[in-house]
Amino acid sequence: MFIIKHKKIFISISAILVILSFASLFIFGFKVGIDFKGGALTEVAYKIERPAQSTLQESLATLDFGSVLIQPTGDLGYIIKTRDLNDSEHALLLKTLSGGNKDVLTEMSFNSVGPSVGQELTRKAIVAIVLISFAIICFIAFAFRKVSKPISSWKYGIIAIVTLLHDVVIPIGLFVILSHYFGAEVDTLFVVAILTILGLSVSDTIVIFDRIRENIRNQANVSKVVFGEIVGKSLEQSYIRSISTSSTVILVLLALFFFGPVSTKYFALMLTAGMFFGTYSSIFLASPLLVSVEEWQKKK
């Protein structure tokens, strides 16, 4: 199996991607959205013509709304980001945007999140991430509860977790780059996407590992057969299946990305990346890693 033969190349590709993701994370950093840090987001659409961005920037600067960020959207609209606004401040904002009711506009959406709500959500998100990670580690431990040779069960488990980290780190890296160039922000859906990737991609690795262990059991005398060959054979038996199951999910995700609502676009993209790298890693990373561990064990 060429994947096992060239395992160093594939492990290196994954390692480079992970390092690049971390690098982009450190260079660009997370752009946290109002869901978590609090603030207000107002989207307006002008009826006839929208005023120049600089004019609005000037008139908004006179209000005490902290740093105001204005982004054009569509042909006639703006998205305005400010600190969280109360009722009267919101009315004042709309009045200023319309230049004292001169330019007719409709408010498409308004979202103001108080800082305490943001903090609460952050706390919830952290709890959910910890819980899901814990549940998935338990699930992996359960899946590999039976002892196996020549590699002990817990090593399969560790590799499954490493693979899983790989599957979420790369989409996160991708998102950070997107957020730098296209202004995507870390919101609730981002967290949901990460957690869903964890849930969806773990099974793929486990199924392939199960196949490997099944093939080892069926082999009358393991010591006579090279471990790498068994892994290669198992991969051959399961890679089409692996790619097919992910393909169906990726197909619907692409439909969601290209045709779905604007609010779930980045969500769909994150999940697509997660599914893609999840499948990639279960074939090109997890099994090669397993063989490397075995070879390293033998040398010792």
Add this chain to the structure above:
Amino acid sequence: MIKKLILSIFILLLGAGIGFFVYKSETNYRKLPSGVKATSLAKFPFRLGLDLSGGSHLIYKADTSLIPASQVGDSMNALRDVIERRINLFGVSEPVVQVQHGGFVSNGGEQLIVDLPGVTDVKQAIDMIGQTPLLEFKTEAPKGTPQTATVDKDGKVTLDINSQFVSTELTGRYLKKATLEFDTNTREPKISLQFDDTGTKLFDQITKDNIGKMVAIYLDGSPISTPVVREEIPNGQAVISGSFTPTEAKTLVGRLNSGALPVSITLLSTQTIGATLGGSAVNAGVKAAIIGFLLVALFLILLYRLPGLIATISLCIFIVIILALFKLIPVTLTAAGIAGFIISMGIAVDANVLIFERVKEELRSGKSISDSISIGFSRAWFSIRDSNISSFITAVILFWFGTSLIKGFALTLGMGIIVSMFSAIIVTRIFLSTIGFIGEGRTARFLFSSGFSSGLSNNKSK
């Protein structure tokens, strides 16, 4: 054989029936003139979340610091009822008012979440809720309580009135009824209050303990009247005679009767989505779902031929069951919820893919079609179970983590996983065993093998 055929036809008809229900209930609902009460099928429209229908979503924080811990739950429920009544006065259709208790995870204290579909004017929405008055009764602070006073630049000392009074348990929560009256002598309007049983007892106690002292009546945090108690009042009746105009007094009575707030609330966050934005999100969601379905169907049929076609039929049955459940439970659909549903379509056929791959493997090893099918199903079961468990665990925790946005996603995804176990395994199996009559000939083997090979050469490639 006949039995299986009948069962298959029955499932198909049932699926078609559910599909008809989903379709008809939606079109009937659409045709409904506004204001007409829905009957029969039109009673089950899809329930759209605020991000799809447009509307306002408000989160209030309730200040429960003055309420004993054991009564917080009751007070919050009373608060919810009051606000519901207040909103109903304005005729908003299907408002949702819910209490979110503070707990280990949220730690955000008691919150009240108000969803107002169709109300896209935040100011109107906030007014609707905020106008409800908070009525409190306070007694004189005991002697020796530190008083806060401010000295202005003319040297005049103003005593801060709030520090002179202490809160009592008696609030508008225990109010039974308020009525507008006019003083027979002065013709000044006054408001007479009648407390309920608990309120009567509390008021009795307060008046008994404070004879000769002042009792302050606070409305929305400021004192409106500070009468001196002359005698104990056991019948639970009190009169507020501030300097009201008749109109003010009338509005106040109306507001008090619609329910005074048992707990004071402050607005934490607001979200408003315009109807046009919501409408375009619905269209996009439907479009993505249809295209997603077509892509998956194409993929299955190209790759697995006859079994692929059968899996596509099972997927149709999966879709109508899920949509019917969305209507019947009912599930509030949000953009994220639609995403969850679309993803679950992709996951739903995973089980079929696992089974068919296994069946192909068995066929390759020279087994007959019917043997391969039954072995394929039993061998693939463990993989199907494992992959569904991990996704399901995630959905459950996400649901529990839940703001409404995430709940919508987790719910549709979780439901999708459960229903897909049924459609992809049981329904597909019944259909597949029904078409066993096509035999073991060359054509049959061709129909059962991979779309990327002739199907016959597979025997050699083992």
